[in-house]
Amino acid sequence: MAQHAVELILTRQLASCLSVPIVLFGPTGDVLFYNEPAEALLGMRFQETGPLTLVESDRRVRLTDERGAEIPRAARPSAIALGQQRPAHSQMWMTAADGTRRAVEVTAFPLLAEAGGLLGAAVMFWERDGR
Amino acid sequence: MKVTFYGTRGSLATPGRATERYGGNTSCVLVRGEDGSALVLDAGTGIRAAGADLPRDLRRVDILLTHLHMDHIQGLGFFGPLYNPRVEVHLWGPASATAALDARLSRYLSPPLFPVLLRDLPCRLHLHHVPCGEIKIGPFTIVAQSVCHPGPTVGYRLADGRAVLTYIPDHEPALGARHFPEDPEWTSGWELARDADLLVHDAQYTREEYPSHLGWGHSSLHDALAFGALARVRRLVFFHHDPARDDHAVSAAAEAAVVDARPAFSAMPAAEGESFDLPAGP
Numbered sequence: 001m002a003q004h005a006v007e008l009i010l011t012r013q014l015a016s017c018l019s020v021p022i023v024l025f026g027p028t029g030d031v032l033f034y035n036e037p038a039e040a041l042l043g044m045r046f047q048e049t050g051p052l053t054l055v056e057s058d059r060r061v062r063l064t065d066e067r068g069a070e071i072p073r074a075a076r077p078s079a080i081a082l083g084q085q086r087p088a089h090s091q092m093w094m095t096a097a098d099g100t101r102r103a104v105e106v107t108a109f110p111l112l113a114e115a116g117g118l119l120g121a122a123v124m125f126w127e128r129d130g131r
Numbered sequence: 132m133k134v135t136f137y138g139t140r141g142s143l144a145t146p147g148r149a150t151e152r153y154g155g156n157t158s159c160v161l162v163r164g165e166d167g168s169a170l171v172l173d174a175g176t177g178i179r180a181a182g183a184d185l186p187r188d189l190r191r192v193d194i195l196l197t198h199l200h201m202d203h204i205q206g207l208g209f210f211g212p213l214y215n216p217r218v219e220v221h222l223w224g225p226a227s228a229t230a231a232l233d234a235r236l237s238r239y240l241s242p243p244l245f246p247v248l249l250r251d252l253p254c255r256l257h258l259h260h261v262p263c264g265e266i267k268i269g270p271f272t273i274v275a276q277s278v279c280h281p282g283p284t285v286g287y288r289l290a291d292g293r294a295v296l297t298y299i300p301d302h303e304p305a306l307g308a309r310h311f312p313e314d315p316e317w318t319s320g321w322e323l324a325r326d327a328d329l330l331v332h333d334a335q336y337t338r339e340e341y342p343s344h345l346g347w348g349h350s351s352l353h354d355a356l357a358f359g360a361l362a363r364v365r366r367l368v369f370f371h372h373d374p375a376r377d378d379h380a381v382s383a384a385a386e387a388a389v390v391d392a393r394p395a396f397s398a399m400p401a402a403e404g405e406s407f408d409l410p411a412g413p
C-alpha cells in the first residue's frame with residue numbers, strides 16, 4: 001500500500017468537512033474518495049464500496065443527457081480536468097447506483113502539485129433546481 | 132549512522148537557564164554516516180555549533196531543509212563551511228509554485244536582513260529542489276516527501292542500509308481528520324515514517340493546547356505518539372518544543388502523554404547535545 005500525496009490527503013480532509021458533495025479522482029480517473037453528501041446523491045456509501053476503478057464507477061453511476069444518451073467520457077468535467085488540466089463545468093443527468101435519476105450540475109478542477117504534476121481532480125456536484 | 136541534536140526548539144530560539152536541558156536553539160540535527168558523510172537537517176540557530184563541530188578537512192556537506200520558515204533557516208548564514216572555498220555545500224529544499232529555492236532563500240540571505248548574498252558565499256554551493264525522487268549521498272538513500280504544514284514543506288527519510296531515520300519537525304497530520312490516525316494510506320508522512328528506527332517528530336503542543344492552534348501546522352504530543360504507532364516506529368523523539376515550555380514543562384508534558392498513551396516504543400523529548408547511534412546496540 002502506498003500513501004497518497006499530501007495534496008490529495010488535504011483535499012479529502014477538506015471534503016470530509018464540507019456539505020458540498022465532492023468526489024476525488026486519481027490521475028487516471030479512478031475514484032479515490034467521495035464524501036458523505038456525495039454518498040446521498042451517488043446512492044452508495046464509501047465505507048461499503050471503497051475506492052472505485054474507472055470501469056467500476058462507470059458501471060455503478062450513469063451520466064447521460066436529458067434524452068438518456070450516455071455522455072462520452074472525454075466530455076465529462078472530470079475527464080476534462082484530468083486530460084486538459086483545466087477546470088470544467090456542465091449540466092447532465094445522473095442515474096445513481098440505487099437507480100435514482102437526477103438533474104445535476106458538475107464542476108471539476110485539476111489538482112496540480114507545486115511542481116506542476118497532475119495528482120488528480122476534485123469534482124463537486126449539485127442537484128439542479130426545477131428537476 | 133550517528134544522529135546528534137543541535138537545535139530542538141520550535142518557532143523561536145529560547146536560550147537561558149530554564150531551557151538548558153532540552154536546549155534553546157531552533158531546529159538542527161547533524162547526521163554522520165559511517166564513511167564520514169555529513170548531513171545537516173535544517174538550518175535553525177543550532178547549525179552554527181554543528182558547523183563548528185565538523186572536521187576541518189571535510190570536503191562536502193549536505194544541508195537538507197524541510198521548509199523555509201525562519202526557525203529552520205535562521206542559522207544558515209552562520210554555518211562555517213559556507214565560507215570555506217574548499218568545501219562543496221549542497222543545499223536541498225522545496226521551491227514554491229512561483230519561486231525557485233535560491234530566490235526564496237535570497238529573501239532572507241540579502242540586505243537588509245543579512246549582509247552576504249547567497250551567490251557571494253565562498254564555498255562551492257549547489258542548490259537542489261525537493262521532493263525529487265531518491266537522493267544518494269554516501270551510504271545514505273534519502274527520500275523527501277511533501278507533508279501537511281503551511282507552505283511548501285517536506286519531511287525526510289534517511290536509510291543507510293542498516294537503519295532508518297525519519298525527520299518531520301513541522302507536521303500536522305491530524306488536521307481535518309475526524310479520528311486521527313485513520314488509514315495509513317490517507318495519513319500525511321506515513322510512508323516517510325513507516326518502520327523507522329528513529330522518528331524525530333513535531334510535538335509542539337499538549338493535547339489541551341492543540342484545539343486553539345488548529346491549522347498552525349504542528350502536532351500535539353498525543354498525535355505524535357499516535358502517528359508513531361501507526362507507522363510502527365522503534366523510537367520516537369519529541370521535537371520542536373514550544374518556546375513557552377521550560378525544561379520542567381517539557382519533561383512533564385512528555386511524561387504525561389507517554390503515561391496516557393502507553394506506546395509500544397520508547398518516546399522522549401529531544402535534547403540539545405544528545406546523540407543516537409543507529410541501529411541501537413543490543
Ligand SMILES: [Zn+2]
Binds near residue numbers: 202203300
Ligand atoms: Zn518550525
Ligand SMILES: [Zn+2]
Binds near residue numbers: 198200280301
Ligand atoms: Zn514551520
